[in-house]
Amino acid sequence: MQQRPGVQGPPPGCPAHGNFPLYGxxxxxxxxxxxxxxxxxxxxxxxxxxxxxxxxxxxxxxxxxxxxxxxxxxxxxxxxxxxxxxxxxxxxxxxxxxxxxRPNALFSDGAAHARLRQAVTDSLATVNELQLVRQTQQSADYLISRFSSERLGQAELMADYAQPLPLLVFNDLFGCPAEIGDRVIVGISGIFDGTPGADQVLGEALAELIDLKRRRPGADLTTRLMEHSAQLNDEEVLHQLVTLLSGGTAPLSATIGTGSALILSEDWQTGLPVEDAVTQVLWNYAPIxxxxxxxxxxxxxxxxxxxxxxxxxxxxxxxxxxxxxxxxxxxxxxxxxxxAFGAGPHACPAKDPAFLIAVTAVESLLNRLPDIEVRVPFKDLSWIPAPWSRSLVALPVRFTPRAVAPAPTKTQTPQATASSPRPAVTPAPRPAAPAAPSRPKAGLFSRFLAWTRGE
Known part of the structure; x- marks a missing residue:
């Protein structure tokens, strides 16, 4: 085991210097x-x-x-x-x-906690494991196709893969339509990045989602929470969704990133299953x-x-x-x-789905890019300087670029070329049509859904 250098500075708890800072x-x-x-x-x-x-x-x-x-x-x-x-x-x-x-199960006790947690655990219990694996594989395929076709055999796996993948999966689980899903991703990502107003963006998007499911229920977690016998009101449903997002996406990103780095490291024993790598992450690099x-x-x-x-x-x-x-x-x-998933009455209610998503994400990466390798030794990778989570700052990798079929394009009217017949009469120019109102740029979830439809 590599010997770590000692921590410089005053000893923790030294009265002359105050408490030990667990940040920076x-x-x-x-x-x-x-x-x-x-x-x-x-x-x-x-x-x-x-x-x-x-x-x-x-x-x-x-x-x-x-x-x-x-x-x-x-x-x-x-x-x-x-x-x-x-x-x-x-x-x-x-x-x-x-x-x-916050009025959620995480910050509640006694009967209030039992009521909210039961709604969450019962709703999660309806998630089909095979469907969850397919959702994760599809999200992985989209992200890998994107960075493996846009880059010359290099990528940064935290930003390109580990961080966006859980967001796509959770949007699917929540039953988000494209535009709401885009804002959910912007909101929750902004909260983790400290972007001003991000909490309002997320709250408004989830409120719209809840209103939509009141009118058009679906086979999704949002609807199951709303229809649960605990009879959660809209505010309670919203806060349970926020808890699932914040408690699920960032730790999953950390687990996927660290698990990928570990299994691709020079010290990893060839032949050990991905489950072993994820389990080792949960023991030695607890994402929360x-x-x-x-x-x-x-x-x-x-x-x-x-x-x-x-x-x-x-x-x-x-x-x-x-x-x-x-x-x-x-x-x-x-x-x-x-x-890593806690213990006792507040233990993570989604630990089994979370483990399954992490394993599937790492397996999908290895299957799609079998010669992928990390460009920096595991021991030299940097961790974010925050106390709350153990997550890599970046995970640079290289691989053999994969040929990707171009996206389908709409049939266009052939244009005249130097060798094509020209019209005998040039038509008079038509008055310019009024400009169509510009649409906001499609976000990550919109692009993902379009990709799944072959657009």
Whole structure:
């Protein structure tokens, strides 16, 4: 195993220097080294998840599992958050979109959580696995056809493949028509990129989708949520859709990207199945790295440290999964014992579909481009410098260009050439027709749907 350089700077939790910052280029360059230093303080340690935003970060697998499985003492409703209620969290903090309350299953407890979660899990249970595989393969084929025909044997897989693929699949699952699907992608992508107004774009698009499904129900997740016996109102349906999008697309993109990089790396053992690569990603490179804020219902003691009631406690899924104390037991543990999908009553309800999408996406890439290779060694790839997710900044690859049949074109009226007969009389010019109103440029989902129709 390659020895990592030590983390430069003050030790975490040093009173003279404040809490350890879990963000920025220094953290992003080597998160695992930072987790090692935090473990020296015990199963949890105080960190700054964003400027002026302190949380207690749990790095121990056992402590994480205890908190995740103990909803009576650790609740999820962030309206309890002491610092936020006391005005100590900056209004423009990047932590607010991630930790602020929303009326969805993720931030609910007790009966409210049970009601919302049941609607989500029952709706997801109706997704046909074979159809999901076909949807993923079709999305993969479209994206691969696009970048393999437009580039001279090179691509950047995060932007060209791993990031857009889950968005296409989820739009299909939601039953989005083309124009609404385009705006859903613009909205959710903008939220992750910090684009102003992106949340409004997404909210308006999903509100239109819900209104459409009220009038014309379909065989899709949106309709199933709306028709569920829990009788969700339109606002609740919208927030569950946002949760599925935000909790599904970005982690899936990270898993697809890291899984592809891992299986194409020089250290990967030839012949191992793609499922092994995806499982290794979930263990060692948890796509949701630090999240799942819990709020103690009363003061609690964590290995001698007292955490006040309603002060946020975050789970480091990345650190818990790589806890050195697990090393001697890893062979006895189930391959699914990782915490990448959480645990307890708030465990990810879509973990099986998510695993299937990731495996299918990586397999499709390898099948379509059998000689694909990464242009940068795995150990030299860069990770985004954010605390919430473990995702590659870029994944440059090369491959043998594939010949792609041109898209069908409309029949055009033959034009006169130098060798073709010319009309005897030149017709008088006609007055120019009024210009047709310009249509907005088709977005990614519109282009995908047109491609599936052979247009």
């Amino acid at each position: 280029p220094q953290f992003g360059s080597d998160p695992d080294a930072h987790y090692e230093q935090l473990r020296a303080l015990g199963p949890s340690a105080p960190v700054d998840i964003a400027p002026e935003v302190q949380v207690e970060l749990v790095t121990s697998y056992d402590a994480a599992l205890y908190i995740l499985q103990n909803p009576a003492s650790f609740v999820r409703d962030s309206r309890r958050w002491n610092a936020l209620n006391e005005g100590r969290v900056p209004e423009d903090s990047p932590a607010l979109p991630m930790m602020g309350y 790295a630090n999240y799942a804020a819990h709020y103690p219902a009363h003061d609690v003691e964590l290995a001698g440290r007292v955490v006040r009631a309603n002060d946020p406690v975050l789970i480091s899924f990345a650190a818990a999964n790589t806890d050195p104390r697990l090393a001697e037991h890893r062979e006895q543990l189930s391959a699914k014992a990782h915490l």
